[in-house]
Amino acid sequence: VPDLSNFSGKDIDRSLLCGHAGLLCAKLMLSRAAMSARVEQFHDIPPQSRIVSEYLAILDAALESDSDEWLYGRAGYLHGLLLIRHASDTPQSVDDAIDKVVRRMISSGTSYARRCKSHASLMYQWYGGEYLGAAHGLFGILQQLLLARPVLELKWSQKELADFDETVRGSLDYLHNQRIKSSGNYPPCRGHRDDNLVHFCHGAPGAVLTFLSAHRTYSSTATNDHKYLSMAHDAAECVWRYGLLHKGPGLCHGIAGNAYCFLALQRDDPTNNKWIFHAAFMASFMSTLPQDKEWLLRPDHPISLFLFYFWQN
Template identity: 35%
Template sequence: MAQRALPNPFADYDKSLATGYFDAAGRLTPEFTQRLNNKIRELLQQMERGLKSADPQDCTAYTGWAGIALLYLHLYDVYGDPAYLQVAHEYVKKSLSCLTRRSITFLCGDAGPLAVAAVVYHKLQNQKQSEDCITRLLHLHKLDPRVPDELLYGRMGYLYALVFVNKHFGEEKIPLSHIQQVCEAVVASGESLAKRRNFMAKSPLMYEWYQEYYVGAAHGLAGIYYYLMQPGLGVSQVKLHNTVKPSVDYVCQLKFPSGNYPPCINDTRDLLVHWCHGAPGVIYMLVQAYKVFGEQQYLNDALQCAEVIWQHGLLKKGYGLCHGTAGNAYGFLALYNLTQNMKYLYRACKFAEWCLSYGQHGCRTPDTPFSLFEGMAGTIYFLADLLVPTKAKFPAFEL
């Protein structure tokens, strides 16, 4: 782990140190808020310049136009400035003009551009185009049985798009029955693979992506189980307790002595501390398991994830969401919102402070340096989210 991260130079939480960032109620100080706002404005200008040379045919939320539209939609929600909504609209049009017609997910397929567009058009009072996007989103449901189940390219990535629309509309635009069908398909797929590969005694569910049993949030078990434990998505109490819970417990048993998790089952290398692979993604499964089942061990494991992130989460890969410092910081915010422990808000603020020195730590430049999930747009999203920590949620993933 240590070779993938830069040493954490920050002193850990102390009440006296925290006063420069937030008050006793967790409200950010005017000074720190101003620093965040200034950096957001500065990075936005840099990002816009950089996007002039971005791939014009990348529609996706992960590295393309839909991700930039999602950032501006978020900035509109945070600041209430209609200019941000207009910019989101421009990027929505770009993303809809180059849909892949291959993948069905929010992050790497057509569901993301369509879902973001539906919400942007809705907020612009353009209901006809909004409804058209929702209709097209629902038509993606004719799922190929060979589609994987994970978040980036599979059924869970489609499910997120459906829930995203309902959350932003504040009503059931996507029928719950439609969402339940996706959940049922994921559970059936996991049960089938567990039986075929003789996992049933250890884990009633099992999932693979490219012949590997991935563990993390992006491609693996932790991301899938995080959604299967969500209330209101249609997994029955019987399935939840008899099928999902023992499968979650199996993931818990994969924990390294360090508190981190492997990228794949049977991978003994304790290297990756990313949202996509490792503790920063598994933490969401553990937090949700604690909320649903109430067992202290889930919380203990989540707290251990936070220690791993604090020690090894300032990544040499950069400041982004998928495998960068901003993405890792969201784990602290998830724990802060669960426990109200100011230590985790402080740690998120310190990781944000690291991001305020964007580009000054010798980190490598991502392949798509201005995108939402690999680059600068994701860091801006995080800094804006931190302005109201109690509402912060990892984009395109956390519910």
């Protein structure tokens, strides 16, 4: 794990995938693994309390950011906070940070939705585009807000939680209304009807993961209300029909990212074995994929964790 002392700057500190925040999360995972396995070669990893303190030191940069999306913005930083909460002895300061980030994200999204006259309760923009997908847009932001809700239950009043749920569920319903009926896919941006991106970052695969989180949060066996699971199923059928991509086996915009949504469905819908068969088929396809085919595009970073071989494995 590299020395992070010179790796700083508000523009990248909070980025989970490309910045200081992600490296600190990796350090925490290594520390946890080393402690459980008593692996001596990781003796130079700092204690977990110090890693958590370093992560919380980025909080102000995250709150001041003009970005809420997952890859570079507040949603990614929130993802890291939730990871830290799960993987370490959680100090109260982590829950306090989650509270602050969620409030900032809700405030940012409602304010922008009013300014741009969106029909959604929440709307965000990134580099001038009002993205809907998991990496840069509303699906990814809602995913992290849903995952943070158990923490909010400990800190928020019933009125605040009810307002949160109304805002989030209204945004989920808005997204479902953007579904392209002919394919079951989702457009990359508000106001666009492009139907050629079936990726984790843009399109139906990211929708599957967010609707599954909504199902876990809001489904009710008492009223047989499983509409978000049904939405996830519909998006997954699109992934199955169109998800063998020319862009290779990476996670962000490749076959591995599309296969991952089937693994998530199998976890949340274990009575339906077709999801694991879909995932296995895509894994088999990746394992036999000839790399010399002209139609197979080569990623910009072919040995990276997010774009190619490591997620394929």
